[in-house]
Amino acid sequence: MPMGYREIAAALRAAIEAGEYSPGAQLPTEHDLANRFAVSRETVRRALATLKAAGLVIAATKQGTTVARPPVRLALSHYAAAVDPARPGRGMGPWETACAEQGVPGRVEVDEVVRVPAAADLAARFGVAAGAGLVRRARRMFAGDDLAQLQVSHVLAEVAEGTPLALPGKVVGGLYAALRVAGVHLVDATEEVAARLPTGAERETLDLPDAVWVLETWRTTRDSSGRVVEVLHSVSDARRVARVFGALPIG
Incomplete structure (x- = not known):
């Protein structure tokens, strides 16, 4: 069964908190994340929106989604x-x-x-x-x-x-x-x-x-x-x- 956006957000959050992606680093593109989790890009966008609302990433740009600094x-x-x-x-x-x-x-x-x-x-x-x-x-x-x-x-x-x-x-x-x-x-x-x-x-x-x-x-x-x-x-x-x-x- 495909992962939901909340599960994807949780997996990305765990990777950020573990230091896999440091502040200022870019997450994989929506396309790459969609392939990794075998979901649609819309599901990935909802997961990234959840991380943005939590303050863990900043808005996506042409260069990708960037990990935010700690407060x-x-x-x-x-x-x-x-x-x-x-x-x-x-x-x-x-x-x-x-x-x-x-x-x-x-x-x-x-x-x-x-x-x-x-x-x-x-x-x-x-x-x-x-x-x-x-x-x-x-x-x-x-x-x-x-x-x-x-x-x-x-x-x-x-x-x-x-x-x-x-x-x-x-x-x-x-x-x-x-x-x-x-x-x-x-x-x-x-x-x-x-x-x-x-x-x-x-x-x-x-x-x-x-x-x-x-x-x-x-x-x-x-x-x-x-x-x-x-x-x-x-x-x-x-x-x-x-x-x-x-x-x-x-x-």
Whole structure:
């Protein structure tokens, strides 16, 4: 009995995970796979679509179907390290640092830097009155050519104004490094991470196929007085980003 597309997808997945096809390598052509598994090319296409939805391969081209890179492992420690002005690679932000550690070219593109009044939900996270001044920084994080994450940071305007945080363009070294230079003593951060289906706009922007989920993260950062100085909201392609929480206390 011929194999179904799910079985073919499972067989190809096992080969990828075993290292038979490394990241960046091309799978055999649809024609060759159809011959190997004795199925139609349509069945092969459905198997490849399943692997694409799982983030294991990228879209087929004339050159074939390419094995995707593993997700970027993004740890909160990358942000904590950014406050050290003597760290290696201090010109890179946390995202670029995480990518570089994994041998992936990472870059950040800034979409918008603008002052806004705090909406009710953000005001509650900051513990300030609605309408309080915030600086909004919207960014896109790329791993290679793949748009992997959308980020929007809000910083108290009283903290950001007069610093690079309120200016257009990329902040060298990342937001935490800029806060430190501005004299803010960062103490702790809380992250809330949840998986959900993307909105239509997120699906279009991140170029997600059907049935792919996103990771939504809310991060709240406080200074030594307990004041919330930054709230970050990020939406990540769950195939491209893994959140890592290391050295957590257990007692």
